[in-house]
Ligand SMILES: [Zn+2]
């Protein structure tokens with residue numbers, strides 16, 4: 429289990445840890461950076477991604493308090509399962525096994541364990557998650573630590589990052605899950621082609637280590653939300669193609685892709701082109717075991733600012749679901765909106781409505 433999470437959110441004002449995008453100036457460069465800022469930046473950064481008319485405030489994350497099983501009825505043809513990235517606000521107790529049980533109660537189907545601040549989970553807890561998972565049929569995935577940079581400028585950080593990816597996969601195996609998502613790292617002003625080659629080698633090696641250990645968990649590097657981070661859809665598809673035969677796919681975060689392109693990638697045709705690219709580069713099986721992330725998202729020209737609730741955002745999820753259905757896609761959708769289970773239920777309902785027959 430991640431280090432004690434912030435105290436269980438009160439019913440009406442669930443908090444979600446959103447990184448403060450404003451504080452990231454490296455300590456050494458303060459003076460010159462501050463000077464540049466005042467010179468170049470008169471106009472405030474324009475945050476986009478909100479639905480017209482919605483006030484531009486970070487959402488608190490609403491909590492689902494309605495009746496259970498209000499979702500549109502499941503259809504026989506349903507191929508996609510929905511759930512939350514992190515413990516649902518309404519889970520009691522606020523831990524991994526409690527999360528699995530609450531998601532089952534709500535009629536959802538996926539739980540992504542967040543190891544974003546470190547892979548810290550006791551073996552007994554893994555056993556409990558595994559038991560809850562077997563009992564409920566909830567599919568379990570995991571998100572690795574944010575502190576991963578597989579091509580850090582510092583050698584020891586590369587080694588530590590490799591360990592974090594491996595530990596995420598191992599912990600997930602112990603919990604009976606599959607699909608270890610992580611952000612591979614940053615360009616840090618280097619040539620993208622060089623970074624790409626290095627990342628491909630690293631991730632291939634990590635998959636090789638897991639295979640040797642007999643760990644069945646698939647590595648799913650995630651499409652990232654900022655241009656400074658390695659992980660455009662093209663890059664990851666290219667990498668997956670080069671590593672075909674290894675137990676690797678991708679986590680496709682449609683909100684990140686939308687934010688990374690500062691507002692593009694939000695129409696049916698664009699979603700369809702993304703799925704087509706995955707099929708061509710990674711093979712048709714990439715569309716039958718999808719690991720998807722989805723939420724509303726606020727962004728600037730530089731990409732992701734923070735996640736938003738679906739209702740507040742411009743995220744065109746109905747057209748995304750139409751494209752997924754038309755491609756016969758199957759797999760898991762992890763809702764990463766601040767509203768967690770509330771929005772996961774909205775997504776599931778929308779998908780089931782569209783998924784006729
Ligand atoms: Zn992520």
Ligand SMILES: [Zn+2]
Nearest residue numbers: 650681721764
């Ligand atoms: Zn994501």
